Amino acid sequence: MAAYTPAALKTELNERGWRMTPQREILLTTFQNLPKGEHLSAEDLLEVLREKGETVSLSTIYRNLKLLSRMGILRELELAEGHKRYELNQPAPHHHHHLICVRCNRTIEFKNDSVLKAGAKTAQKSGYHLLDCQLTIHAICPTCQRSLLPV
Numbered sequence: 149m150a151a152y153t154p155a156a157l158k159t160e161l162n163e164r165g166w167r168m169t170p171q172r173e174i175l176l177t178t179f180q181n182l183p184k185g186e187h188l189s190a191e192d193l194l195e196v197l198r199e200k201g202e203t204v205s206l207s208t209i210y211r212n213l214k215l216l217s218r219m220g221i222l223r224e225l226e227l228a229e230g231h232k233r234y235e236l237n238q239p240a241p242h243h244h245h246h247l248i249c250v251r252c253n254r255t256i257e258f259k260n261d262s263v264l265k266a267g268a269k270t271a272q273k274s275g276y277h278l279l280d281c282q283l284t285i286h287a288i289c290p291t292c293q294r295s296l297l298p299v
Contacts, residue, residue, distance in 0.1 A: 160219060171204050175212050179222065179236045185257050187225055187233035220279035237280055245282055249289035 157176055158168035178196060182188065188196065190209045197204050213234055216222040223237045225246065243264055247256040260283065267281030288296070 157221065160221070164219065166215070171208055172212055172216070174202055174204065175209070175216065176221070179234070182235070185255075187235045187255070189231060189233050193234075223280055223282060225282070225284070243281075245284065247285045247287060249292055250286050251288055251292040251295075254289050254291075 154168065154173050154176060157172065161168050161172070174197065175193070178193065178200075179188070190206060190213055193209050193213070194204070194206050197209075213222060213224070217224040217234065220237055222234045225233045225235065243261075244257045244259050245263060247258060248254070263283045264281050268278050271278040271281075
């Protein structure tokens with residue numbers, strides 16, 4: 149998958165019977181301009197857009213996050229129990245996975261091409277078209293481990 153420009157997104161949406169709306173373009177631009185490693189929840193996105201002076205409802209954000217995730221443009225991540233966050237679904241070589249502390253939610257992104265290759269091979273063997281392949285590892289970071297030790 150190539151990086152999405154507004155024109156590429158418009159084409160992709162049109163091919164699937166959807167249209168490019170100003171809200172979808174604003175969401176795409178916002179995700180494209182995020183600092184590396186930053187993930188947004190729907191509520192975070194609403195706050196970012198309001199700070200920019202945009203008026204988009206939370207229901208519109210949820211609807212579009214779901215659509216763009218189903219299309220494979222965004223990745224839906226459950227980095228902490230019950231808290232969905234989103235990021236652009238980057239093609240190789242930017243594809244990455246997540247290591248998350250279950251206590252403090254600190255998240256580390258890492259690359260591992262063998263995970264993507266295994267996912268692609270499995271999908272192809274079964275006749276599927278791979279949209280995304282992600283590994284999320286839940287663990288306890290060193291700082292939280294130290295806080296668990298008896299004093």
